[in-house]
Amino acid sequence: MKTDQPIRAKMVNNWLDIIQQLLFPPTCILCGNPGQAGRDLCSHCRLQLPANACCCPCCANPMDAVAAEADRSCGRCIGRPPAFDKVHAPFLYQDGIRYLITGLKFSARHANARLLAQLLTEHVGQNAQRPDCLMPVPLHKARYRERGFNQAIEIGRNVAAETGIPLDLTSCRRRRDTPHQSGLTSKQRRRNIKNAFELVRPVPCPHVAILDDVMTTGSTVHEMAVLLKNQGVERVDVWVCARA
Structure with missing residues (x-):
């Protein structure tokens, strides 16, 4: 039965x-x-839709076709290796993808989350190793009350439904309400997000995929990856809809 x-x-x-x-x-x-x-x-x-076809094999930062074909990491990843292992970002943060992401984040158009998740799932299904769980980037509780939802969680729920991968919403929390990252330099972003997260319980998964809507410098997901790796997670990938 x-x-x-x-x-x-x-x-x-x-x-x-x-x-x-x-x-x-x-x-x-x-x-x-x-x-x-x-x-x-x-x-x-x-x-x-603006495909992120030529990019760094580690952080998915857009690169010229010659550099991308050589399959070499970008200068930033070589000079300051990130804590995460690989970023999967199928699109550039431009045009229609930017419209979908900003419509979800700032106008609560939840239908956009389902479409973004479908597009992301299509890409990772063809290109990514299957993780043991998905971990959306958490919002601070004050920011969550202000917005009413977390766009990373909305996308993550749809990806989890499409793939059957468990969604972890409770192991990691944002303990500081950091100022918005937009408009900050890379150095300022790293300082702004430093020690902003904490793990409230062990993550019994050897392979975790951090999930978010868009990635700019990677400072946020790097901080989360440091926590996860220090706690014993063996591999940390990053799944984002777009790369800025």
């Missing part, structure tokens, strides 16, 4: 998806045309 339960649950979910698409057919968030492949994105707008 127990072996039939996952099959039945999957069948129910498939029927629910079919009914939802019949009653509420997908519509492209970017242009309003009919969506494709069950997503709120049309094929034309999908082709226009």
Whole structure:
């Protein structure tokens, strides 16, 4: 009987998806045309999304095609190796992707989180090692009350639903309400985020993927990776929708 339960649950979910698409057919968030492949994105707008095709193999920082083809890490990763092992960032923080991320973060357009998660899941499914758990970058409780939600968690919940990877929302917390990182230099960002996180319980996973919406310098995820590595996590990857 127990072996039939996952099959039945999957069948129910498939029927629910079919009914939802019949009653509420997908519509492209970017242009309003009919969506494709069950997503709120049309094929034309999908082709226009700014792919992060040439980038550092470690931090996914955009690079020129020649450097990227050589598969060498960027100067920043060579000079100051990050605590994380690899960043997966399928898009650049431009155009349609920027619209989707800012619409989610500042206008609470939660449909954007589902689409961003679908696009991220597609990329990591083809390019990333499967982690033991996903850990969205936490917000400080004051910032959470102000915004009402954490965009990294909203994306993470959808990625977890797509992949079946467990979501860890409780092991790491932000203990300082740091000022916004935007507008700060790399050095200022590192100082601003220093010791901003703490682990409140052990993470019994050898491989963790930190998840966020966008990565700029990597200072935030580096701090989290330092904590996780010091606690005994063997591998820490970073999954973000876009690289700035």
